[in-house]
Amino acid sequence: MTETKELVVDQKKYQYWAITDWLAEHQQDIQQYPYTIRVLLEMALRHNTLKPNEPLDLKPFLNWNDHHDQDVAFKPERVILQDFTGVPALVDLAAMRDKVADLKGDPAVVNPEVPVHLVIDHSVQVDRFGTNSALAxxxxKEFERNQERYQFLKWAQGAFDNLTVIPPDTGIIHQINLELLATVIATKEQAGKTLAFPDTVVGTDSHTTMVNALGVLGWGVGGIEAEASMLGEQSYFPMPKVVGVKLTGALPAGTTATDLALTVTNLLRQHQVVGKFVEFYGAGLANLPIADRATIANMSPEYGATCGFFPIDAQTLAYLKLTNRSQEQMDLIQAYAAANGLLYDGASDDQRLYSETVTLDLNTIQPSVAGPTRPQDLVHLADLPAQFTHYQGQPTLDVKVGTQDFQLKPGAVGIAAITSCTNTSNPAILLTAGLIAKRAVEKGLTVPAYVKTSLAPGSKVVTDYLTATDLQPALDQLGFNLVGYGCTTCIGNSGELQADVQKAVAASDFPMAAVESGNRNFEGRVNPLIKDTYLASPPLVVAYALAGRLDIDLATQPLGYDQQQQPVYLKDLWPSATEVAALQQKALKPERFAKSYTNVLAQNQLWNALSVPTGQQYTWDPNSTYIAAPTFFKDLTQRELTTQHDLTILAKFGDTITTDHISPAGFIGPDTPAGQYLAAKGIAPRDFNSYGSRRGNHHVMVRGTLANIRIQNQLTPDKVGGFTKYWPTDTTTTIYDAAQDYEKTNTPLIILAGKDYGMGSSRDWAAKGVALLGVKAVLAESFERIHRSNLVMMGILPLQFLPGENAASLGLTGQEKLTLTFGAQNKVTVTATKPDQSATTFNATLRFDTPADQRYYQAGGILPLVLKDKLAGA
Structure with a gap:
């Protein structure tokens, strides 16, 4: 099939590639195809037609479930960035322009080829809280800290075509994606015709999957892969396995979409969906509005799937109407989806073929939290007190806050935050939290003074409806004042604890706890002084804040006492579903969304006042500690996959080393290599800001790589943090300092690791920083999908132990030097030579999973590869 079909909607003509017809031509029944595979097929057909000289292989789509060893291409229609990961991506593009100019080319050849939106949402911190002045x-403070970064971003918006920067304090990237940017069905003018096709996206935040709730296929990628997508490169991956999750029933009273999302996360982690597509279907879909679906889709990285997809149906159209999409757009979506087999058909559920299936009865969902250090560890509320029994014998912590004295036990809440994209797109959940707060205030309940409370909504629409329903004043009275619009506590921008608590915990190493309505709770993530973090719905965040502790059974123990000293239980405060629905019906109108997004690019006056340079090339400030020209384009020589000799082990890790452990994130300590570098530049510790805000400066970031305060290198078992053994002198030092010394002697480095190396957010600096440290390979038991890809795209070899083997079983201590010999079919022979010259030989697998991986490696990474392609094309 080489021609498009015509679709007429509201008297306007559209051209589209009919996947139904192509499948019928090849004796395939579309009813047997998952919706995600249909979207991939449409993309392949379209790009085959648009680029007849570069045909894609369509054969894997025939009997697709038999071809998981064959690759398919993905070239998204748009890219979305947040500022933490977006700044380094644009810094790389600016440096690439410099290199093109150095080679006498036209810098303008380096330019996004698809629409790119960058949402500045990761830089606001909770410095002030519990007061109406907190937001301002x-x-x-955000602008004071980030002026250099924001000036760079404003320059980039003017310098690059196809780039839109959404200013700070507008909302969270994923909620803006849902409420404003996603089109579901996109259009493009080409050769005098209007083409229609599914909206697809990749983003530099792993929770880009949230938009799957709208039937938009997309997922998080590293900043490196996003840059390639921005520059017109397509990525490859094996034909995915698709896990069908059949939903039945409806949520019981007293449960929330958060409880469902945490249950799904636990269920699918157990089912092992890492690297697979997840697609939801079944009669239960009709009972899940888009806001609930978004909560589940957001958590895809937590259950390990590439995406958590919901097909287009009536709920999709209802949400688009609510969020003020045009009637013309909704008519197109409905007509296109129906014509091209993308409109959900529950009647064909039994015909659809999935690689694997899972069933979940929504009626079985119970109120839950997850923690204390992993989002997949589900805990029902009645079982939460038992989570703290291992602290028996732990001394209490005496704290004086103002005039009040407290004796804190393990489980005491240091942070209670309504934050993160996961829940702040869900009006029912937030209205429930507001109603609980209002009733608590009416009964005279208060939040203990040692608890740091905050509210950071995903968009200004949230503030609008909480104010319109008269719920915000009650939240304010409990300390849940508005602190900013953006990702705060969930990404480590929680700020310090309440001042007196901060001082006492820092001095005693007391195991303080936190509860947040987020999606990540890895140890040390939300705050370096917080030991145990539990994910919970906003209503439960309010409840645990009132209790001031997590070691409480909310079903049987009171949150506090009213004015008559009568116990007040959570059930006394929890509103009915009918009450919440009525309030939502009254408060949520399309006009609220129209108001929030009118003039969205110019509504921040601080942003508007920034003065910025102009020109195709950026004028780098050599004294800047925020923005610096990276060194990724120094060496453009081609390299081959030949034997590598005598790699020294820089670090040896166990299981579940996350990108939070690897990549610099959060607080910069004054005694760390990064802190010492900033101090040497004349920066006071109070102005260090976070690693995330300095991602555009590789000097800072490489010093913070593998420097997380909780990381445990087995080469230094008695020392926790970013330390290692420098073997030439048998001394313990920081990983950065050891790497610097190894570089002086041109010593190639390797990292050993256990299972799930690189799980967590799609942090590109987890690969960039390791590459700058001089690491040539990582040998692990298994990799998280995004991080494996990022390693390859930075020219680092991802090597995997054979099943059943690991460093311990092979007797590797970390003192060995490793030689890598490469054979056919990605087989690697590893020779590990000990200091006494005895050697162990074993086999491993080179995880080059796609056809492009070897090209990336040979070019020295994807950035040099793209640069060479641009120069050749020019």
């Missing part, structure tokens, strides 16, 4: 104070 935090915004002011």
């Amino acid at each position: 104070f935090n915004q002011k």
